[in-house]
Amino acid sequence: MNSSPAPFRIATRGSALALAQANMVMSLCQGEFRDLKFELNIIKTTGDKLQTASMSNPEQELPKGLFTKEIEEALLANEADIAVHSLKDLPTELPDGLALGAVTKRADVRDVLVYRDAKFTTDAPPADWAPGQSVRRGFRPGLRLADLPAGAVLGTSSVRREAQARALNPALKFLPIRGNVGTRLQKVAAQTDIDATILAAAGMARLGFVIFPDGRLKGPGVPEGLLASPIEPEEMLPCVGQGAIGIERRANDDRAKAVCEKLNHFGTWQSVTAERAFLRALGGGCQSPVGAHATVAGHLLVMQTVLVAGGSVRRAEGKDGALEPARLGASLAAQLLK
Numbered sequence: 001m002n003s004s005p006a007p008f009r010i011a012t013r014g015s016a017l018a019l020a021q022a023n024m025v026m027s028l029c030q031g032e033f034r035d036l037k038f039e040l041n042i043i044k045t046t047g048d049k050l051q052t053a054s055m056s057n058p059e060q061e062l063p064k065g066l067f068t069k070e071i072e073e074a075l076l077a078n079e080a081d082i083a084v085h086s087l088k089d090l091p092t093e094l095p096d097g098l099a100l101g102a103v104t105k106r107a108d109v110r111d112v113l114v115y116r117d118a119k120f121t122t123d124a125p126p127a128d129w130a131p132g133q134s135v136r137r138g139f140r141p142g143l144r145l146a147d148l149p150a151g152a153v154l155g156t157s158s159v160r161r162e163a164q165a166r167a168l169n170p171a172l173k174f175l176p177i178r179g180n181v182g183t184r185l186q187k188v189a190a191q192t193d194i195d196a197t198i199l200a201a202a203g204m205a206r207l208g209f210v211i212f213p214d215g216r217l218k219g220p221g222v223p224e225g226l227l228a229s230p231i232e233p234e235e236m237l238p239c240v241g242q243g244a245i246g247i248e249r250r251a252n253d254d255r256a257k258a259v260c261e262k263l264n265h266f267g268t269w270q271s272v273t274a275e276r277a278f279l280r281a282l283g284g285g286c287q288s289p290v291g292a293h294a295t296v297a298g299h300l301l302v303m304q305t306v307l308v309a310g311g312s313v314r315r316a317e318g319k320d321g322a323l324e325p326a327r328l329g330a331s332l333a334a335q336l337l338k
Contacts, residue, residue: 004037005035005036005037007036007037007038007039008029008033008036008037008038008039008081008082008255008259009038009039009040009041009079009080009081009082010022010025010026010029010038010039010040010041010080010081010082010083010084011040011041011042011043011071011074011075011079011080011082011083011084012040012041012042012043012071012083012084013042013043013044013045013048013067013071014042014043014044014048015048015180016180016181016182016207017086017180017181017203017206017207018084018086019040019042020206020207021084021086021206021245022040022084023040024104024206024245025082025084025104025245025247025263026038026040028104028262028263029259029262029263032259032262032263033259033262041074041079041080043070043071043074043080044070045066045067045068045069045070045071046066046069046070047066047067047068047069048067067085067089068083068085068089068090068091068248071083071085071248072094072095072098072248075098075248075249075250076095076097076098076250078250081249081250081253081255081256081259082101082247082248082249082256082259082260083247083248083249084245084246084247085245085246085247085248086203086241086245086246087103087241087242087244087245087246087272088239088240088241088242088244090241090246090248092240092276092277092279092280093280094248097250097251097252098248098249098250098251099248099249099250099251100246100247100248101247101248101249101256101257101259101260101263101264102246102247102260102261102263102264102265102269103244103245103246103247103264103265103268103269103272104244104245104247104263104264104265104268105265105267105268106202106243106244106265106267106268106271106272107201107202107205107206107243107244108201108202108205108230108243109201109202109233109238109242109243109293110200110201110230110231110232110233110236110238111161111198111199111200111201111230111231111236111238112198112199112200112201112204112211112228112229112230112231113143113144113145113196113197113198113228113229113230113231114184114185114188114196114197114198114199114217114226114227114228115138115139115143115188115195115196115197115226115227115228115229116136116137116138116139116188116189116195116196116225116226116227117138117139117141117215117216117225117226117227118138118139118140119138119225120138120224120225136190136191136192137152137195138225139195139196139227141214141215141216141227141229142215142229143196143227143229144229144231144235145165145168145169145172145231145235145236146168146169148169148172148195148196149171150171151171151172151173152171152172152173152195152196153172153173153174153175153193153194153195153196154172154173154174154175154194154195154196154197154198155174155175155176155177155184155187155188155194155196155197156174156175156176156177156197156198157176157177157178158198158239159289159308160239160289160290160291160308161198161236162174162289163289163308163313164235164236164237164291164306164308164313165198165236167308167313168235168236175193175194177194177197181199181203181204181207181209182220182221184197184199185217185221185222185223185226186223188226189223189224189225189226190223198231198236200238200242200243201230201243202242202243204219207219207220208220209222211228211229211230215227215228215229216228233293233304236291237291237292237293237304237305237306238291238292238293239290239291239292240272240275240276240278240279240290240291240292241272241275241276244268244272246272247260247263267295267296270294270296270301270322270323270325271294271295271296271301271325272294273325273326273329274292274294274301274303274325274326274328274329275292275293275294275303275329276329277325277326277327277328277329277330277333278290278292278303278305278328278329278330278332278333279292279329279333280329281329281330281333281334281337282307282333282336282337289307289308289309290305290306290307290308291305291306292304292305292306292329292332293305294325294328294329296322297319298322299321299322300319300320300321300322301319301320301321301322301324301325301328302317302318302319303317303318303319303328303329303332304316304317305317305332305333305336307336314336315336316332316335316336317332318331318332318335
């Protein structure tokens with residue numbers, strides 16, 4: 001009697017975004033492989049623990065790779081068959097025996113500026129105002145980074161976002177902010193020491209948040225009175241791999257390889273391969289003040305990059321054949337390092 005194949009195990013972190021992405025991948029798997037059973041294997045990483053601990057000290061920087069270490073150990077120990085990551089969290093150098101098996105079709109790569117609606121706030125001091133206390137400022141819909149007034153405080157723990165925002169608006173102030181999306185939204189809505197923050201459009205969409213044409217931000221647990229404005233890549237380049245879901249597997253696992261081949265999106269794969277080659281050539285990680293965005297245009301791959309170093313903003317852009325992504329990424333990195 002033939003026995004049924006073992007369930008195909010999909011490893012992921014336990015955060016709301018990670019689970020949403022893993023369920024998206026599992027749904028794709030179920031659609032492609034109806035004879036296989038798929039199950040989620042939720043793993044708590046060191047990065048999750050440190051991120052929780054760092055809430056009381058948001059200036060503490062989290063080293064790269066801490067959101068993937070335990071998941072990769074599970075792969076190597078055959079406790080999972082594939083792992084689902086936000087590609088931007090996955091280091092460019094993977095442990096021996098593991099490989100990037102696929103990337104799903106890329107979502108919106110843009111960052112989003114989130115801020116309070118002027119209708120729900122006032123610049124007037126509160127009734128119980130004390131000396132030195134700030135007020136909760138609000139702004140009109142369609143706000144851009146350059147529109148924020150001198151001294152406005154942008155909450156972000158991303159050196160990439162801070163560097164590019166500072167270049168657009170040197171009069172801004174910055175405050176480290178951490179936590180999941182809901183926590184950050186609550187901080188912007190309630191705290192007087194933060195005027196706005198920046199989040200990734202793709203992550204917000206996967207969590208069910210919607211930006212209406214009039215700028216209103218709605219979704220699960222969104223505080224009343226928040227507005228959002230997408231930031232175009234021309235103003236702020238996304239981080240490497242932003243908007244893409246990466247699927248990691250054992251390099252010698254044929255069953256996982258076959259699954260990944262069905263999930264991979266060619267255009268996204270070529271684009272993020274160029275971006276990751278660019279980052280690898282710079283020797284950087286997820287905390288580097290680096291932005292990159294590559295897109296396939298016919299038979300060509302077109303890419304814009306930025307590196308903020310020594311207070312200066314260096315940019316490079318170029319194009320190459322769509323089948324030469326690594327060459328394009330390395331070439332643009334060399335330009336910026338001159």
